[in-house]
Amino acid sequence: MIASRSIPVLALAALSIASPVVPAPEITAAPSPAEIQKRATSCTFSGSSGASLASVSQKSCSTIVLSNVAVPSGVTLNLSDLEDDTTVIFEGTTTWGYKEWAGPLMQIEGSHITIKGASGAVLNGNGAEWWDGEGGSGGKTKPKFFYAHDLTDSTISNLYIQNTPVQAISIDNANSLIVSGVTIDNRAGDTGGGKNTDGFDIGDSTGVTITGANVYNQDDCVAVNSGTSITFSGGVCSGGHGLSIGSVGGRSDNTVETVTFENSEVKSSSNGIRIKATEGDTGTIKGITYSGITLSGITGYGILIEQNYDGGDLKGTPTAGIPITDVTLSNISGSGGVQSSATNVEIVCASGACSSWTWNNVVVTGGKTSTNCQGVPSGASCSA
Numbered sequence: 429m430i431a432s433r434s435i436p437v438l439a440l441a442a443l444s445i446a447s448p449v450v451p452a453p454e455i456t457a458a459p460s461p462a463e464i465q466k467r468a469t470s471c472t473f474s475g476s477s478g479a480s481l482a483s484v485s486q487k488s489c490s491t492i493v494l495s496n497v498a499v500p501s502g503v504t505l506n507l508s509d510l511e512d513d514t515t516v517i518f519e520g521t522t523t524w525g526y527k528e529w530a531g532p533l534m535q536i537e538g539s540h541i542t543i544k545g546a547s548g549a550v551l552n553g554n555g556a557e558w559w560d561g562e563g564g565s566g567g568k569t570k571p572k573f574f575y576a577h578d579l580t581d582s583t584i585s586n587l588y589i590q591n592t593p594v595q596a597i598s599i600d601n602a603n604s605l606i607v608s609g610v611t612i613d614n615r616a617g618d619t620g621g622g623k624n625t626d627g628f629d630i631g632d633s634t635g636v637t638i639t640g641a642n643v644y645n646q647d648d649c650v651a652v653n654s655g656t657s658i659t660f661s662g663g664v665c666s667g668g669h670g671l672s673i674g675s676v677g678g679r680s681d682n683t684v685e686t687v688t689f690e691n692s693e694v695k696s697s698s699n700g701i702r703i704k705a706t707e708g709d710t711g712t713i714k715g716i717t718y719s720g721i722t723l724s725g726i727t728g729y730g731i732l733i734e735q736n737y738d739g740g741d742l743k744g745t746p747t748a749g750i751p752i753t754d755v756t757l758s759n760i761s762g763s764g765g766v767q768s769s770a771t772n773v774e775i776v777c778a779s780g781a782c783s784s785w786t787w788n789n790v791v792v793t794g795g796k797t798s799t800n801c802q803g804v805p806s807g808a809s810c811s812a
Protein backbone atom coordinates (compact mmCIF):
# COMPACT_ATOMS: atom_id res chain seq x y z
CA MET A 429 0.00 0.00 0.00
CA ILE A 430 1.18 3.47 -0.78
CA ALA A 431 0.61 5.95 1.98
CA SER A 432 -1.18 8.70 0.18
CA ARG A 433 -1.19 12.22 1.45
CA SER A 434 -2.35 15.49 -0.03
CA ILE A 435 0.43 18.02 -0.16
CA PRO A 436 -0.16 21.54 -1.35
CA VAL A 437 2.81 22.49 -3.46
CA LEU A 438 3.92 25.40 -1.30
CA ALA A 439 4.04 23.14 1.73
CA LEU A 440 6.40 20.67 0.11
CA ALA A 441 9.55 22.48 1.18
CA ALA A 442 8.37 22.56 4.76
CA LEU A 443 7.26 18.94 4.75
CA SER A 444 8.81 16.83 7.42
CA ILE A 445 8.35 13.10 7.57
CA ALA A 446 10.37 10.32 9.13
CA SER A 447 13.22 9.24 6.89
CA PRO A 448 12.25 5.94 5.31
CA VAL A 449 14.69 3.07 5.13
CA VAL A 450 16.19 3.01 1.65
CA PRO A 451 18.83 0.65 0.31
CA ALA A 452 22.22 2.22 -0.21
CA PRO A 453 22.71 3.35 -3.81
CA GLU A 454 25.21 1.19 -5.65
CA ILE A 455 27.21 3.55 -7.81
CA THR A 456 26.54 7.21 -7.27
CA ALA A 457 27.38 9.18 -4.16
CA ALA A 458 24.71 8.82 -1.51
CA PRO A 459 21.99 11.42 -1.84
CA SER A 460 21.55 13.74 1.08
CA PRO A 461 18.93 12.75 3.67
CA ALA A 462 16.79 15.65 2.48
CA GLU A 463 16.90 14.34 -1.05
CA ILE A 464 15.94 10.84 0.02
CA GLN A 465 13.06 12.19 2.05
CA LYS A 466 11.73 14.26 -0.84
CA ARG A 467 11.92 11.42 -3.32
CA ALA A 468 10.19 9.00 -0.99
CA THR A 469 7.16 11.22 -0.92
CA SER A 470 3.82 10.18 -2.30
CA CYS A 471 1.84 13.20 -3.44
CA THR A 472 -1.85 13.31 -4.24
CA PHE A 473 -3.35 15.97 -6.47
CA SER A 474 -7.05 16.55 -7.06
CA GLY A 475 -9.59 18.84 -8.62
CA SER A 476 -9.11 21.77 -10.94
CA SER A 477 -5.71 22.76 -9.53
CA GLY A 478 -4.43 19.17 -9.61
CA ALA A 479 -2.85 19.29 -13.07
CA SER A 480 -0.83 22.46 -12.53
CA LEU A 481 0.24 21.48 -9.00
CA ALA A 482 1.32 18.04 -10.21
CA SER A 483 3.38 19.68 -12.98
CA VAL A 484 5.10 22.09 -10.62
CA SER A 485 5.80 19.41 -8.00
CA GLN A 486 6.68 16.54 -10.31
CA LYS A 487 10.35 16.36 -9.34
CA SER A 488 9.61 16.22 -5.61
CA CYS A 489 7.36 13.19 -5.60
CA SER A 490 8.35 9.57 -6.13
CA THR A 491 4.67 8.70 -6.51
CA ILE A 492 2.15 11.06 -8.04
CA VAL A 493 -1.48 10.17 -7.47
CA LEU A 494 -3.89 12.03 -9.71
CA SER A 495 -7.19 11.65 -7.93
CA ASN A 496 -10.28 12.99 -9.69
CA VAL A 497 -8.29 15.69 -11.42
CA ALA A 498 -10.28 18.13 -13.58
CA VAL A 499 -7.83 19.53 -16.10
CA PRO A 500 -8.95 23.01 -17.20
CA SER A 501 -9.64 23.90 -20.85
CA GLY A 502 -6.57 24.31 -23.01
CA VAL A 503 -4.20 22.87 -20.40
CA THR A 504 -1.89 19.87 -20.83
CA LEU A 505 -1.58 17.54 -17.88
CA ASN A 506 2.17 17.83 -18.28
CA LEU A 507 4.49 15.41 -16.50
CA SER A 508 7.32 15.61 -18.98
CA ASP A 509 10.03 16.39 -16.47
CA LEU A 510 9.76 13.42 -14.10
CA GLU A 511 12.69 12.08 -12.13
CA ASP A 512 13.72 8.52 -12.91
CA ASP A 513 11.70 5.84 -11.10
CA THR A 514 8.56 7.91 -10.64
CA THR A 515 5.15 6.24 -10.41
CA VAL A 516 2.06 8.02 -11.73
CA ILE A 517 -1.31 6.64 -10.63
CA PHE A 518 -4.70 7.73 -11.93
CA GLU A 519 -7.56 7.41 -9.46
CA GLY A 520 -11.25 8.16 -9.90
CA THR A 521 -12.20 10.15 -12.99
CA THR A 522 -9.82 12.47 -14.78
CA THR A 523 -11.55 15.01 -17.02
CA TRP A 524 -10.51 17.75 -19.46
CA GLY A 525 -12.29 20.99 -20.26
CA TYR A 526 -13.38 21.90 -23.77
CA LYS A 527 -11.37 24.11 -26.07
CA GLU A 528 -10.48 24.03 -29.75
CA TRP A 529 -6.73 23.50 -29.74
CA ALA A 530 -4.17 20.92 -30.83
CA GLY A 531 -3.36 19.60 -27.33
CA PRO A 532 -2.06 17.22 -26.20
CA LEU A 533 -4.37 16.79 -23.24
CA MET A 534 -1.69 14.79 -21.47
CA GLN A 535 2.08 14.30 -21.82
CA ILE A 536 4.30 12.01 -19.74
CA GLU A 537 8.02 11.44 -20.30
CA GLY A 538 10.93 9.91 -18.43
CA SER A 539 12.98 6.84 -17.58
CA HIS A 540 11.87 3.95 -15.42
CA ILE A 541 8.41 5.50 -15.18
CA THR A 542 5.42 3.48 -14.04
CA ILE A 543 2.06 4.82 -15.23
CA LYS A 544 -1.05 3.02 -14.08
CA GLY A 545 -4.75 3.28 -13.48
CA ALA A 546 -6.16 2.32 -10.11
CA SER A 547 -9.13 0.01 -10.12
CA GLY A 548 -12.16 1.82 -11.54
CA ALA A 549 -10.18 4.82 -12.77
CA VAL A 550 -11.38 6.50 -15.98
CA LEU A 551 -9.62 9.06 -18.14
CA ASN A 552 -12.48 10.82 -19.88
CA GLY A 553 -11.48 12.96 -22.87
CA ASN A 554 -15.01 14.25 -23.30
CA GLY A 555 -14.61 13.76 -27.06
CA ALA A 556 -18.26 14.27 -28.00
CA GLU A 557 -17.77 18.01 -27.48
CA TRP A 558 -15.39 18.04 -30.47
CA TRP A 559 -16.72 15.23 -32.65
CA ASP A 560 -18.13 16.63 -35.86
CA GLY A 561 -17.47 13.80 -38.29
CA GLU A 562 -14.41 15.59 -39.68
CA GLY A 563 -11.67 14.25 -37.42
CA GLY A 564 -8.24 15.75 -37.90
CA SER A 565 -8.86 17.19 -41.34
CA GLY A 566 -11.57 19.76 -40.81
CA GLY A 567 -14.19 21.28 -38.61
CA LYS A 568 -13.19 21.97 -35.02
CA THR A 569 -9.52 21.86 -34.08
CA LYS A 570 -9.27 18.80 -31.87
CA PRO A 571 -6.62 18.10 -29.23
CA LYS A 572 -4.63 14.88 -29.38
CA PHE A 573 -5.05 12.92 -26.21
CA PHE A 574 -1.86 11.36 -24.78
CA TYR A 575 1.73 11.95 -25.82
CA ALA A 576 3.59 8.99 -24.32
CA HIS A 577 6.87 10.30 -25.67
CA ASP A 578 10.50 9.72 -24.71
CA LEU A 579 9.64 6.92 -22.30
CA THR A 580 12.56 4.59 -21.56
CA ASP A 581 12.36 1.32 -19.61
CA SER A 582 8.84 2.26 -18.59
CA THR A 583 5.39 0.72 -18.24
CA ILE A 584 1.85 1.89 -18.83
CA SER A 585 -0.83 -0.38 -17.41
CA ASN A 586 -4.49 -0.59 -16.69
CA LEU A 587 -5.59 2.73 -18.15
CA TYR A 588 -9.23 3.05 -19.15
CA ILE A 589 -9.48 5.87 -21.64
CA GLN A 590 -12.81 7.11 -22.90
CA ASN A 591 -13.86 9.40 -25.74
CA THR A 592 -10.74 10.99 -27.12
CA PRO A 593 -11.34 14.02 -29.40
CA VAL A 594 -9.01 12.57 -32.10
CA GLN A 595 -5.92 10.29 -31.83
CA ALA A 596 -5.64 8.56 -28.45
CA ILE A 597 -2.09 7.44 -27.63
CA SER A 598 1.00 8.61 -29.49
CA ILE A 599 4.09 6.57 -28.63
CA ASP A 600 7.19 8.30 -29.93
CA ASN A 601 10.89 7.92 -29.25
CA ALA A 602 10.22 5.10 -26.78
CA ASN A 603 12.92 2.66 -25.80
CA SER A 604 11.69 -0.41 -23.93
CA LEU A 605 8.10 0.39 -23.17
CA ILE A 606 5.52 -2.14 -22.02
CA VAL A 607 1.86 -1.21 -22.34
CA SER A 608 -0.57 -3.67 -20.78
CA GLY A 609 -4.29 -3.79 -20.15
CA VAL A 610 -5.13 -0.46 -21.74
CA THR A 611 -8.66 0.15 -22.98
CA ILE A 612 -9.51 2.93 -25.40
CA ASP A 613 -13.27 3.15 -25.51
CA ASN A 614 -14.47 5.54 -28.19
CA ARG A 615 -17.57 3.49 -28.94
CA ALA A 616 -19.77 6.55 -28.49
CA GLY A 617 -18.01 7.99 -31.55
CA ASP A 618 -19.35 5.22 -33.83
CA THR A 619 -22.65 7.07 -34.12
CA GLY A 620 -21.53 10.31 -32.52
CA GLY A 621 -19.19 11.70 -35.19
CA GLY A 622 -15.86 10.29 -33.97
CA LYS A 623 -13.17 10.20 -36.67
CA ASN A 624 -9.38 9.73 -36.80
CA THR A 625 -9.49 8.40 -33.26
CA ASP A 626 -6.43 6.16 -33.75
CA GLY A 627 -5.75 3.85 -30.81
CA PHE A 628 -1.96 3.61 -30.79
CA ASP A 629 0.28 5.54 -33.20
CA ILE A 630 3.88 4.41 -32.89
CA GLY A 631 6.92 6.16 -34.32
CA ASP A 632 10.71 6.37 -33.85
CA SER A 633 10.63 3.69 -31.17
CA THR A 634 12.57 0.58 -30.26
CA GLY A 635 11.14 -2.18 -28.11
CA VAL A 636 7.46 -1.47 -27.59
CA THR A 637 5.18 -4.27 -26.36
CA ILE A 638 1.44 -3.75 -26.15
CA THR A 639 -0.51 -6.59 -24.57
CA GLY A 640 -4.18 -7.05 -23.81
CA ALA A 641 -5.38 -3.79 -25.33
CA ASN A 642 -9.04 -3.21 -26.10
CA VAL A 643 -9.57 -0.54 -28.73
CA TYR A 644 -13.03 0.66 -29.85
CA ASN A 645 -12.52 3.51 -32.27
CA GLN A 646 -12.87 5.00 -35.76
CA ASP A 647 -9.37 4.74 -37.28
CA ASP A 648 -6.32 2.50 -37.01
CA CYS A 649 -6.35 0.32 -33.92
CA VAL A 650 -2.57 0.36 -34.09
CA ALA A 651 -0.46 2.15 -36.68
CA VAL A 652 3.29 1.59 -36.72
CA ASN A 653 4.78 4.43 -38.76
CA SER A 654 8.41 3.78 -37.91
CA GLY A 655 10.37 1.77 -35.36
CA THR A 656 11.93 -1.58 -34.57
CA SER A 657 10.89 -4.50 -32.37
CA ILE A 658 7.26 -3.63 -31.84
CA THR A 659 4.79 -6.28 -30.64
CA PHE A 660 1.02 -6.10 -30.27
CA SER A 661 -0.53 -9.21 -28.72
CA GLY A 662 -3.73 -10.39 -27.11
CA GLY A 663 -5.65 -7.35 -28.29
CA VAL A 664 -9.18 -6.68 -29.45
CA CYS A 665 -9.86 -4.03 -32.07
CA SER A 666 -13.41 -2.97 -32.92
CA GLY A 667 -14.99 -0.35 -35.16
CA GLY A 668 -11.78 1.02 -36.68
CA HIS A 669 -9.34 0.44 -39.49
CA GLY A 670 -7.47 -2.59 -38.15
CA LEU A 671 -3.86 -3.54 -37.45
CA SER A 672 -1.70 -1.29 -39.61
CA ILE A 673 1.85 -0.72 -40.66
CA GLY A 674 2.09 2.85 -41.91
CA SER A 675 1.48 4.73 -43.78
CA VAL A 676 5.26 4.59 -44.19
CA GLY A 677 6.99 7.34 -46.14
CA GLY A 678 7.45 11.08 -46.13
CA ARG A 679 8.58 11.39 -42.50
CA SER A 680 12.08 11.79 -41.05
CA ASP A 681 12.12 8.09 -40.10
CA ASN A 682 10.72 5.73 -42.72
CA THR A 683 11.95 2.38 -41.44
CA VAL A 684 9.65 -0.21 -39.94
CA GLU A 685 11.40 -3.39 -38.94
CA THR A 686 10.51 -6.45 -36.86
CA VAL A 687 6.89 -5.88 -36.00
CA THR A 688 4.62 -8.64 -34.70
CA PHE A 689 0.86 -8.67 -34.31
CA GLU A 690 -0.29 -11.85 -32.63
CA ASN A 691 -3.24 -13.59 -31.02
CA SER A 692 -5.61 -10.70 -31.56
CA GLU A 693 -9.08 -10.09 -32.88
CA VAL A 694 -10.24 -7.45 -35.35
CA LYS A 695 -14.00 -7.06 -35.64
CA SER A 696 -16.53 -4.68 -37.20
CA SER A 697 -13.69 -2.81 -38.86
CA SER A 698 -13.00 -1.51 -42.34
CA ASN A 699 -9.76 -3.54 -42.61
CA GLY A 700 -8.24 -6.43 -40.73
CA ILE A 701 -4.58 -6.34 -41.71
CA ARG A 702 -3.12 -3.41 -43.64
CA ILE A 703 0.37 -2.42 -44.77
CA LYS A 704 0.61 0.97 -46.47
CA ALA A 705 3.68 2.25 -48.30
CA THR A 706 3.31 5.73 -49.69
CA GLU A 707 3.61 6.05 -53.43
CA GLY A 708 6.77 7.84 -54.57
CA ASP A 709 8.56 7.81 -51.19
CA THR A 710 11.53 5.81 -49.91
CA GLY A 711 11.92 3.65 -46.83
CA THR A 712 11.89 0.09 -45.52
CA ILE A 713 9.16 -2.26 -44.35
CA LYS A 714 10.78 -5.49 -43.27
CA GLY A 715 10.16 -8.41 -40.93
CA ILE A 716 6.43 -8.10 -40.38
CA THR A 717 4.51 -10.96 -38.74
CA TYR A 718 0.78 -11.39 -38.28
CA SER A 719 0.00 -14.59 -36.43
CA GLY A 720 -3.17 -15.88 -34.81
CA ILE A 721 -5.41 -13.05 -35.99
CA THR A 722 -9.19 -13.49 -36.13
CA LEU A 723 -11.19 -11.28 -38.47
CA SER A 724 -14.95 -10.69 -38.44
CA GLY A 725 -17.32 -8.08 -39.82
CA ILE A 726 -14.74 -6.57 -42.17
CA THR A 727 -16.31 -3.97 -44.47
CA GLY A 728 -13.39 -2.96 -46.74
CA TYR A 729 -10.44 -5.34 -47.03
CA GLY A 730 -9.61 -8.40 -44.97
CA ILE A 731 -5.96 -7.99 -45.91
CA LEU A 732 -4.68 -4.93 -47.78
CA ILE A 733 -1.01 -4.50 -48.68
CA GLU A 734 -0.20 -1.60 -50.98
CA GLN A 735 2.65 0.40 -52.42
CA ASN A 736 0.35 3.01 -53.84
CA TYR A 737 -0.97 4.71 -50.72
CA ASP A 738 -1.42 8.39 -51.29
CA GLY A 739 -3.44 9.88 -48.46
CA GLY A 740 -5.96 7.21 -49.34
CA ASP A 741 -5.80 3.53 -50.17
CA LEU A 742 -4.92 2.25 -53.63
CA LYS A 743 -4.31 5.55 -55.37
CA GLY A 744 -2.34 5.51 -58.60
CA THR A 745 0.60 3.39 -59.65
CA PRO A 746 2.60 1.38 -57.07
CA THR A 747 6.26 2.39 -56.67
CA ALA A 748 9.29 0.41 -55.45
CA GLY A 749 10.93 2.94 -53.11
CA ILE A 750 9.63 1.26 -49.96
CA PRO A 751 10.13 -2.48 -50.45
CA ILE A 752 7.91 -4.71 -48.31
CA THR A 753 9.93 -7.79 -47.42
CA ASP A 754 9.82 -10.72 -45.00
CA VAL A 755 6.08 -10.68 -44.41
CA THR A 756 4.86 -13.72 -42.48
CA LEU A 757 1.16 -14.39 -42.07
CA SER A 758 0.14 -17.47 -40.16
CA ASN A 759 -3.12 -18.64 -38.73
CA ILE A 760 -5.27 -15.82 -40.01
CA SER A 761 -8.84 -16.91 -39.27
CA GLY A 762 -11.28 -14.95 -41.32
CA SER A 763 -13.62 -17.57 -42.65
CA GLY A 764 -16.76 -15.61 -43.58
CA GLY A 765 -15.18 -12.69 -41.78
CA VAL A 766 -15.36 -10.31 -44.71
CA GLN A 767 -18.71 -8.84 -45.73
CA SER A 768 -20.01 -9.74 -49.19
CA SER A 769 -19.60 -6.21 -50.56
CA ALA A 770 -15.99 -6.07 -49.36
CA THR A 771 -12.75 -7.63 -50.66
CA ASN A 772 -10.96 -10.53 -49.03
CA VAL A 773 -7.36 -9.81 -50.00
CA GLU A 774 -5.83 -6.98 -52.03
CA ILE A 775 -2.12 -6.78 -52.82
CA VAL A 776 -0.73 -4.02 -55.02
CA CYS A 777 3.07 -4.02 -55.29
CA ALA A 778 5.50 -2.58 -57.82
CA SER A 779 7.24 -5.25 -59.83
CA GLY A 780 9.68 -7.15 -57.57
CA ALA A 781 9.27 -4.70 -54.66
CA CYS A 782 7.47 -7.19 -52.42
CA SER A 783 9.47 -10.33 -51.63
CA SER A 784 10.17 -13.13 -49.16
CA TRP A 785 6.61 -13.50 -47.96
CA THR A 786 5.52 -16.63 -46.13
CA TRP A 787 1.82 -17.24 -45.68
CA ASN A 788 0.50 -20.26 -43.79
CA ASN A 789 -3.08 -21.10 -42.98
CA VAL A 790 -4.46 -17.77 -44.16
CA VAL A 791 -8.22 -18.13 -44.56
CA VAL A 792 -10.05 -14.91 -45.35
CA THR A 793 -13.43 -15.36 -47.02
CA GLY A 794 -16.94 -13.97 -47.30
CA GLY A 795 -16.12 -11.08 -49.60
CA LYS A 796 -15.04 -10.64 -53.18
CA THR A 797 -11.85 -11.97 -54.69
CA SER A 798 -9.82 -9.07 -56.04
CA THR A 799 -9.13 -8.86 -59.73
CA ASN A 800 -6.73 -5.93 -59.32
CA CYS A 801 -3.81 -7.55 -57.50
CA GLN A 802 -0.38 -6.88 -58.94
CA GLY A 803 3.21 -7.69 -58.06
CA VAL A 804 2.08 -10.47 -55.72
CA PRO A 805 5.18 -12.35 -54.50
CA SER A 806 5.32 -16.10 -54.41
CA GLY A 807 4.14 -17.38 -51.05
CA ALA A 808 1.12 -15.06 -50.97
CA SER A 809 -2.17 -15.13 -52.79
CA CYS A 810 -5.10 -12.84 -53.43
CA SER A 811 -7.49 -15.76 -53.20
CA ALA A 812 -6.69 -16.80 -49.63
Ligand SMILES: *[C@@H]1O[C@H](CO)[C@@H](O)[C@H](O)[C@H]1NC(C)=O
Pocket residue numbers: 504506507508509531532535
Ligand atom coordinates in the same frame (compact mmCIF):
# COMPACT_ATOMS: atom_id res chain seq x y z
C1 LIG B 1 5.52 20.41 -20.80
O1 LIG B 1 6.49 21.01 -19.97
C2 LIG B 1 7.78 21.12 -20.54
C3 LIG B 1 8.71 21.73 -19.51
O2 LIG B 1 8.75 20.94 -18.39
C4 LIG B 1 7.73 21.95 -21.79
O3 LIG B 1 8.98 21.98 -22.41
C5 LIG B 1 6.70 21.37 -22.75
O4 LIG B 1 6.56 22.20 -23.87
C6 LIG B 1 5.36 21.22 -22.06
N1 LIG B 1 4.44 20.56 -22.95
C7 LIG B 1 3.28 21.08 -23.32
C8 LIG B 1 2.48 20.31 -24.28
O5 LIG B 1 2.88 22.15 -22.89
Ligand SMILES: *[C@@H]1O[C@H](CO)[C@@H](O)[C@H](O)[C@H]1NC(C)=O
Pocket residue numbers: 719720758759
Ligand atom coordinates in the same frame (compact mmCIF):
# COMPACT_ATOMS: atom_id res chain seq x y z
C1 LIG C 1 -1.14 -22.10 -35.85
O1 LIG C 1 -2.20 -22.83 -35.29
C2 LIG C 1 -1.86 -24.16 -35.03
C3 LIG C 1 -3.12 -24.91 -34.63
O2 LIG C 1 -3.89 -24.15 -33.73
C4 LIG C 1 -0.78 -24.18 -33.96
O3 LIG C 1 -0.38 -25.51 -33.67
C5 LIG C 1 0.45 -23.40 -34.46
O4 LIG C 1 1.40 -23.31 -33.44
C6 LIG C 1 0.04 -22.01 -34.89
N1 LIG C 1 1.17 -21.38 -35.53
C7 LIG C 1 1.53 -20.15 -35.27
C8 LIG C 1 2.76 -19.66 -35.95
O5 LIG C 1 0.90 -19.43 -34.51
